Amino acid sequence: MIVSWIRNSASPSVKSLFDLVDNAYEVWNELRGRLARQNRPRIFQLKRALANLSQGNDLVNIYDWKLKLIWDELALHYHSPLFPLILKNMEDVNLLEEKG
Numbered sequence: 001m002i003v004s005w006i007r008n009s010a011s012p013s014v015k016s017l018f019d020l021v022d023n024a025y026e027v028w029n030e031l032r033g034r035l036a037r038q039n040r041p042r043i044f045q046l047k048r049a050l051a052n053l054s055q056g057n058d059l060v061n062i063y064d065w066k067l068k069l070i071w072d073e074l075a076l077h078y079h080s081p082l083f084p085l086i087l088k089n090m091e092d093v094n095l096l097e098e099k100g
Helices: 002-009 012-018 024-052 060-078 083-099
Strands: none
Touching: 002 012, 024 060
16 A cells, blocks of 8 residues: 555656565665665765855854754754665765775
């Protein structure tokens, strides 16, 4: 029942992912893996933005507001149930880069 609901509500590009799965557990694992891979570049962008952020000519409250925006979005990713999987994927990529 859940699988058919997901198939019927998913976009055509996502719907094809579930053609070979039979239960909700497999659907969840497939979605979780795909979403984790998609979030990894955004986490990198946020960390880079945080590292490169400077007050410049901004008032302290404007700088603080920009800092908080980045931190808040980054916190959403870290508190996501997908974060352990994202972290594992990032570690795997780092290992591949070190071996390469």
